[in-house]
Amino acid sequence: MENAVKLTNAYKSFQNFAGKRQEVLSDINLEIQEGEFFVLLGPSGCGKSTLLRILSGLDKDFRGHLDFAPGFKLADISFVFQQFAILPWLTVEENVSLGLMAKNLGANEIKQIVNQELKSFGLEKHADHYPKELSGGQKQRVGLARAFATSPKLLFMDEPFSALDSFTAKELREELLRVWEERKPTVIMVTHNINEAIELGDRIAVMSTRPGKIEKIVSNSLARPRPMRGSQVFEMEDELYKLVKP
Numbered sequence: 128m129e130n131a132v133k134l135t136n137a138y139k140s141f142q143n144f145a146g147k148r149q150e151v152l153s154d155i156n157l158e159i160q161e162g163e164f165f166v167l168l169g170p171s172g173c174g175k176s177t178l179l180r181i182l183s184g185l186d187k188d189f190r191g192h193l194d195f196a197p198g199f200k201l202a203d204i205s206f207v208f209q210q211f212a213i214l215p216w217l218t219v220e221e222n223v224s225l226g227l228m229a230k231n232l233g234a235n236e237i238k239q240i241v242n243q244e245l246k247s248f249g250l251e252k253h254a255d256h257y258p259k260e261l262s263g264g265q266k267q268r269v270g271l272a273r274a275f276a277t278s279p280k281l282l283f284m285d286e287p288f289s290a291l292d293s294f295t296a297k298e299l300r301e302e303l304l305r306v307w308e309e310r311k312p313t314v315i316m317v318t319h320n321i322n323e324a325i326e327l328g329d330r331i332a333v334m335s336t337r338p339g340k341i342e343k344i345v346s347n348s349l350a351r352p353r354p355m356r357g358s359q360v361f362e363m364e365d366e367l368y369k370l371v372k373p
Contacts (some may be wrong), residue, residue: 129196131161131281131313134180137191138178150338151177152189157332157341160194161280162311166324169334170371175317176285178339182315183283195281201228205279205312209286211266213258213273220245220254223271226277244272247306264295271299275306284316288323299327304351321367325360326353333370343369 139152151174159165159182167175180186183204184193205226206212213222223244227237245251248268263289267287274282288296302329307314318324324331331345345367349359 128160128162128314130158130194131158131163131199132315133192133194134182134195135192137178137181137189137193139174139186139189140180145161152181153338153340155191155339155341157182159313159315161313164307164314164327164329165316166328166331167315167334168316168321168324168328168331168367168371169339170336171319173336174339175319175334175335178334179283179285179315179317183281190293199280202277203280205274205277205282207267207270207274207282207284208285209262209289211258211290213266213269215258217257218254219250219256219258219261219269222258223250223272224278226273230277240276241272241347244276247275248272248302262295263291264299266301267291267299271303271306275310275312278309278310279312282312282314284314286317286319289318289320296323303327308351319371321364321371322355324367325349325363326355331367333367345370 134155134157135269137152137155140148140150143149149365155178181189181193208284220241223241223298224237227240248271250268250272253265279331288299301322317325325347327333328347331347333340333345334340347363
């Protein structure tokens with residue numbers, strides 16, 4: 128299987144308030160395969176989101192090498208953020224269509240794609256609603272629908288469910304997995320939630336405290352849908368907890 132993304136010998140540092148360089152990431156090496164659900168797991172402040180921006184090509188201020196699969200274009204990338212990132216002056220339908228505006232599609236084709244995504248994420252009845260009329264879970268459904276509407280090859284997700292209650296987050300993870308299994312984009316997701324990492328990830332890269340390093344990449348071969356209370360899950364949970372704990 129081809130690599131979707133490869134990061135080699137990556138280092139990242141910032142200049143702190145005292146004018147000194149502070150190392151944030153140290154010697155990161157990752158190969159993420161096409162169609163893989165890859166999770167970055169680690170404690171707060173370890174550099175997970177910084178690494179995600181580097182992997183997406185948004186942050187170019189680092190030492191190292193980033194390579195995408197041959198023929199890959201920036202238009203093949205989508206994002207889902209923690210804080211929903213939907214525009215309050217646009218309706219649900221208009222927000223979902225945003226990423227399609229640059230694809231040189233006709234109005235009817237855009238409408239068809241948007242309607243499909245609204246149906247996929249249970250938003251058909253909310254198409255004409257504005258974000259202020261939506262719950263947090265509905266807002267994140269809009270974010271997911273918008274991300275998938277462009278048929279991304281590579282989807283970056285930065286703690287997309289951390290602002291939601293546990294029941295809504297569980298429901299959205301199940302919907303995400305359903306759509307991902309149908310379409311198989313490469314997903315790279317940041318989380319600090321061990322159970323979430325186990326439920327979603329094909330592989331889980333555990334990061335150390337700052338400066339962030341890859342402590343270990345844990346393969347997760349549990350069959351989906353994953354029962355989250357079995358002995359294998361508990362064993363993996365214990366292993367990940369020991370790795371994550373500072």
